[in-house]
Amino acid sequence: MHNILICDxxxxxxxxxKIYLQAEGYATLTARTGREALRLAAxxxxxxxxxxxxxxxxxxxxxxxxxxxxCNVPVILLTAKSxxxxxxxxxxxxxxxxxxxxxxxVEVLARVKSQLRRYLTLxxxxxxxxxxxxxxxxxxxxxxxxxxxxxxxxPVSLTPTEFEILKLLMQHPGxxxxxxxxxxxxxxxxxxxxxxxxxxxxxxLREKIEINPAEPRLLKVVWAQxxxxxxxxxx
Amino acid sequence: MRHLTHSLPAKIxxxxxxxxxxxxxxxxxxxxxxxxxxxxxxxxxxxxxxQVAESYLYRYGQQVAQDFSLGxxxxxxxxxxxxxxxxRDTADQVIWSNYDESVPVLTAFTAxxxxxxxxxxxxxxxxxxxxxxxxAEYNITLYAKSDMNRQDAMGYLVSLVDTSMRQQAVFITLxxxxxxxxxxxLVFLFCSVGRRKGHEGIVLNRADRIxxxxxxxxxxxxxxxxxxxxSRFYYTGGFSDIVxxxxxxxxxxxxxxxxxxxxxxxxxxxxxxxxLSNTIVFWLLRLAWRILCAIGRGIRQIPWVWKVLLVVGTVxxxxxxxxxxxxxxxxxLLGLLEAMVLGPLVLLVAHNQRKLKLSAERIxxxxxxxxxxxxRMLWDFKRFGASLNSxxxxxxxxxxxxxxxxxxxxxxxxxVSHDLKTPLTSIINxxxxxxxxxxxxxxxxxxxxxxxxxxxxxxxxxxxxxxASKASTGNLTVNPEPADIGVLLTQMAGEYAQRLEELQLExxxxxxxxxxxxxxxxxxxxxxxxxxxxxxxxxxxxxxxVYVNLETDAGEVRITFRNISRSPLNISSEELMERFVRGxxxxxxxxxxxGLSIARSLVELQKGRLQIHIDGDLFKVVLTFAPLxx
Numbered sequence: 001m002h003n004i005l006i007c008d009x010x011x012x013x014x015x016x017x018k019i020y021l022q023a024e025g026y027a028t029l030t031a032r033t034g035r036e037a038l039r040l041a042a043x044x045x046x047x048x049x050x051x052x053x054x055x056x057x058x059x060x061x062x063x064x065x066x067x068x069x070x071c072n073v074p075v076i077l078l079t080a081k082s083x084x085x086x087x088x089x090x091x092x093x094x095x096x097x098x099x100x101x102x103x104x105x106v107e108v109l110a111r112v113k114s115q116l117r118r119y120l121t122l123x124x125x126x127x128x129x130x131x132x133x134x135x136x137x138x139x140x141x142x143x144x145x146x147x148x149x150x151x152x153x154x155p156v157s158l159t160p161t162e163f164e165i166l167k168l169l170m171q172h173p174g175x176x177x178x179x180x181x182x183x184x185x186x187x188x189x190x191x192x193x194x195x196x197x198x199x200x201x202x203x204x205l206r207e208k209i210e211i212n213p214a215e216p217r218l219l220k221v222v223w224a225q226x227x228x229x230x231x232x233x234x235x
Numbered sequence: 236m237r238h239l240t241h242s243l244p245a246k247i248x249x250x251x252x253x254x255x256x257x258x259x260x261x262x263x264x265x266x267x268x269x270x271x272x273x274x275x276x277x278x279x280x281x282x283x284x285x286q287v288a289e290s291y292l293y294r295y296g297q298q299v300a301q302d303f304s305l306g307x308x309x310x311x312x313x314x315x316x317x318x319x320x321x322x323r324d325t326a327d328q329v330i331w332s333n334y335d336e337s338v339p340v341l342t343a344f345t346a347x348x349x350x351x352x353x354x355x356x357x358x359x360x361x362x363x364x365x366x367x368x369x370x371a372e373y374n375i376t377l378y379a380k381s382d383m384n385r386q387d388a389m390g391y392l393v394s395l396v397d398t399s400m401r402q403q404a405v406f407i408t409l410x411x412x413x414x415x416x417x418x419x420x421l422v423f424l425f426c427s428v429g430r431r432k433g434h435e436g437i438v439l440n441r442a443d444r445i446x447x448x449x450x451x452x453x454x455x456x457x458x459x460x461x462x463x464x465x466s467r468f469y470y471t472g473g474f475s476d477i478v479x480x481x482x483x484x485x486x487x488x489x490x491x492x493x494x495x496x497x498x499x500x501x502x503x504x505x506x507x508x509x510x511l512s513n514t515i516v517f518w519l520l521r522l523a524w525r526i527l528c529a530i531g532r533g534i535r536q537i538p539w540v541w542k543v544l545l546v547v548g549t550v551x552x553x554x555x556x557x558x559x560x561x562x563x564x565x566x567x568l569l570g571l572l573e574a575m576v577l578g579p580l581v582l583l584v585a586h587n588q589r590k591l592k593l594s595a596e597r598i599x600x601x602x603x604x605x606x607x608x609x610x611r612m613l614w615d616f617k618r619f620g621a622s623l624n625s626x627x628x629x630x631x632x633x634x635x636x637x638x639x640x641x642x643x644x645x646x647x648x649x650x651v652s653h654d655l656k657t658p659l660t661s662i663i664n665x666x667x668x669x670x671x672x673x674x675x676x677x678x679x680x681x682x683x684x685x686x687x688x689x690x691x692x693x694x695x696x697x698x699x700x701x702x703a704s705k706a707s708t709g710n711l712t713v714n715p716e717p718a719d720i721g722v723l724l725t726q727m728a729g730e731y732a733q734r735l736e737e738l739q740l741e742x743x744x745x746x747x748x749x750x751x752x753x754x755x756x757x758x759x760x761x762x763x764x765x766x767x768x769x770x771x772x773x774x775x776x777x778x779x780x781v782y783v784n785l786e787t788d789a790g791e792v793r794i795t796f797r798n799i800s801r802s803p804l805n806i807s808s809e810e811l812m813e814r815f816v817r818g819x820x821x822x823x824x825x826x827x828x829x830g831l832s833i834a835r836s837l838v839e840l841q842k843g844r845l846q847i848h849i850d851g852d853l854f855k856v857v858l859t860f861a862p863l864x865x
Contacts, residue, residue: 199729223757224718
């Protein structure tokens with residue numbers, strides 16, 4: 001049983017989220033302002049916070065900043081401002097992920113689960129492995145010997161080509177690789193116009209490892225340049 | 236006709252033909268003219284012939300009289316002539332005659348001739364004896380034969396007159412035909428001049444490229460030389476020699492050909508439009524104009540104060556010089572005084588004006604900060620400067636108000652759509668909850684599906700609305716960096732592979748081998764491509780091909796999207812670009828109608844161009860960017 005604090009000034013949204021989360025077996029607490037959220041977080045054993053940004057009395061950003069002074073519980077921002085600057089600000093202050101309103105409840109649930117897994121089960125393991133056959137980027141783990149990929153500790157089934165592409169990207173975290181580079185290294189040959197094969201595989205890969213493939217948090221598309229794998233949740 | 240006007244042999248033939256036609260027409264014309272003239276004057280051919288014959292008989296009579304007076308043998312000399320002779324004395328006694336009654340006579344002409352002396356042959360018993368008779372007068376009658384078989388001037392002319400009158404109609408017809416043929420050939424030559432096989436348009440030969448005034452001068456000189464030669468020649472009077480006539484005829488033909496050349500050259504020049512421009516006079520005028528323009532530019536570039544100084548100085552110098560020349564010390568003194576008082580004043584005025592001018596230019600260029608310093612200005616200029624300052628103030632207030640309202644608009648849209656998103660979140664969430672429930676009826680399930688679909692559409696619409704307002708007002712951060720369009724197209728193909736496959740659309744991507752880079756923000760560019768491809772998925776006829784071409788030429792990077800529309804595009808490309816307008820009249824499919832508008836705004840934000848072409852069911856979008864020179 002995990003406790004999730006939902007903080008939003010819109011009661012309808014709060015109760016909808018409550019229904020969804022309780023259906024998944026989570027215990028929920030609700031707050032209407034940032035101040036209330038801070039109080040609840042201090043009084044209770046909270047495992048995850050869903051935090052709205054625009055709230056009366058104290059907004060989400062301020063509340064988050066205060067919260068991070070004392071604890072590192074996962075925080076997912078609920079934001080109606082889909083502007084990049086707000087996302088960057090929130091992530092910089094210490095949010096672990098974000099969903100933009102109007103959000104899809106299924107996506108919220110998926111993100112909640114992902115964050116909880118990382119926080120509770122993988123929290124201490126992420127930095128442990130540096131054996132050459134294992135690569136870890138963010139919540140993604142790749143075991144080259146076992147030919148296995150774990151996302152938040154759960155296995156993901158990939159085709160051999162997808163596995164090779166992911167391995168290449170994980171070997172160069174944060175580095176932008178063009179479709180041509182990827183083709184050369186994975187296929188061991190010149191693409192001669194077959195780069196779109198790479199693009200198709202990447203798209204499939206994103207559908208498998210991303211909660212929302214259109215807004216990837218790990219396998220990012222750098223448009224007109226290439227692809228990169230990034231551990232941070234920043235866009 | 237075209238292969239005739241462009242063929243060189245045809246043109247040469249036409250020149251020969253026109254010369255021949257001209258000569259023949261002139262001959263026929265002369266004959267026709269003679270025929271008409273004789274008919275008017277004489278009436279019938281018989282009378283005309285007689286008149287011509289008589290005029291000759293008169294001349295021949297004098298010759299006969301002379302020969303008679305010298306005692307020549309008339310019988311042998313005139314035996315074969317085209318006329319017969321009877322010489323009578325004043326008493327009508329026949330002295331000598333070879334008149335034969337059996338020969339038909341055209342006409343007879345009698346003239347009284349005075350003969351100095353003449354031999355008279357009498358038949359004495361010792362044989363023919365010649366005695367000389369002193370000066371006496373005789374009536375000499377000449378009978379022109381009807382049938383003139385000897386080639387002399389009279390016979391020739393009479394037969395000519397006869398022919399010209401009898402064949403009058405033929406000659407007139409020939410003349411008219413000749414003139415027509417001449418004109419036709421001339422028109423043909425006019426048409427064909429300047430045309431050349433294998434060339435479009437007018438081709439000027441070397442002679443046609445000679446400046447026209449020079450060309451004309453050459454012909455004028457030729458004409459003048461010939462004219463003066465001819466006039467001298469004429470007065471020495473030698474037109475009778477057949478060689479001379481032949482030479483003159485050849486000269487006439489040469490003249491005609493020269494004239495033809497000249498006229499055709501004019502025609503060619505007119506056709507090529509170089510008649511006036513290709514002349515030395517024109518060149519000189521143009522040169523003079525350019526020099527004037529250059530001088531004008533030079534003067535314009537002199538700073539204003541210096542210009543004024545130049546004018547004032549010139550006037551002053553002129554005054555001084557006149558005063559010195561007129562030896563008027565008083566006016567010289569006055570002039571110096573004037574220069575000392577007026578000079579600084581004029582310079583001050585000029586300086587004030589310069590300041591005002593600079594300020595006005597600054598305001599005109601849109602720079603609204605700063606104001607005119609009016610502290611050291613003369614009265615009127617000070618007032619003018621103050622007006623300028625207040626104009627500037629008004630302008631900057633207006634601009635600021637405008638910008639404020641733009642900002643306000645964008646903010647309003649952003650805020651409104653933000654406020655829309657909160658209730659929308661609830662709707663989506665609760666619709667999701669309803670869907671999880673066991674619904675009592677199919678009908679209700681259908682209603683919920685509608686709610687689900689429409690709320691998703693509303694979500695897209697609000698997102699698009701914000702983006703459209705930001706993109707169109709430029710209220711968007713653009714981070715331009717070298718973007719590889721080829722990579723972007725590849726990524727696009729990968730992103731859309733599945734969707735295209737579901738719709739049975741075949742994407743045909745063509746791009747050059749070497750990378751094509753432009754300076755653009757990759758994310759915005761992707762949004763553009765994304766919108767265009769998503770439109771294609773929505774509106775393309777399934778099971779057709781979609782072409783995306785990337786090419787660089789003429790210093791431009793061009794990306795072309797082409798697809799076949801599913802429904803008829805009964806709308807113009809301009810209208811399609813408007814916000815909320817969609818090509819399908821039914822408005823049933825998903826989408827906000829903002830896609831193209833957003834795409835265009837984003838392309839323009841990145842200094843590109845987006846054009847839409849509709850050709851029947853072919854829908855084509857062309858994006859143009861400036862290439863990044865690596």
